[in-house]
Amino acid sequence: MSSTEPSAPDPAASQVPREVPPRLVFRHSALGALAAALFLICALPLMLSVPFFWLVVLVPVGFVVWLLRVRTTVDGDTVTARTVTGSRSVAWDDIASLRLGRRSGLTAVLGDDSALPLPAVHLRDLPALAVASGGRVPDPTDG
Numbered sequence: 001m002s003s004t005e006p007s008a009p010d011p012a013a014s015q016v017p018r019e020v021p022p023r024l025v026f027r028h029s030a031l032g033a034l035a036a037a038l039f040l041i042c043a044l045p046l047m048l049s050v051p052f053f054w055l056v057v058l059v060p061v062g063f064v065v066w067l068l069r070v071r072t073t074v075d076g077d078t079v080t081a082r083t084v085t086g087s088r089s090v091a092w093d094d095i096a097s098l099r100l101g102r103r104s105g106l107t108a109v110l111g112d113d114s115a116l117p118l119p120a121v122h123l124r125d126l127p128a129l130a131v132a133s134g135g136r137v138p139d140p141t142d143g
Contacts, residue, residue: 024132026120027071036060036067070119074132079108081116090116092136 040060047054066084073080080089090110099107099115104123108116121129130139 023073023075024128025071025073026118026125028067028120030067032067033064036063072118072121074129076132076134079116079118081108081118083119088116092133095136098137 037060040057043053043056047056069082069084071082073082076092078089078091079095080087090108094110095108095116096111096113097109099109100123101107101117106118106121106123106125106129108118110116126137127139127141130137
């Protein structure tokens with residue numbers, strides 16, 4: 001027998017289970033290396049003609065080092081913010097809140113009111129951060 005009445009949607013089927021990744025890495029786009037290479041090509045004529053202008057090579061090299069080094073790594077237990085000169089890891093339990101900074105960057109506010117900037121994490125990354133945190137950060141896109 002078949003029924004002509006429309007069936008009610010299954011609430012369990014509408015919720016897609018979110019698989020928590022073991023580790024999530026937020027980093028800047030590698031496309032910046034292309035900008036550094038373009039800068040180097042444009043500066044080449046001056047580097048060859050002006051004395052000591054070859055030192056300008058240090059600018060794109062430093063930029064690429066910064067680009068490759070700076071990142072934020074998030075897993076179920078810790079948040080690691082890595083800068084050019086070092087890194088700092090904190091447990092999720094030590095993070096009191098997240099603060100929106102300049103240019104939509106995020107900063108973790110710790111329990112002792114100190115701040116931990118999260119490099120390469122932006123406002124648009126909050127849903128991914130919510131999944132990677134295992135629910136410790138609320139997802140702003142959930143109604």
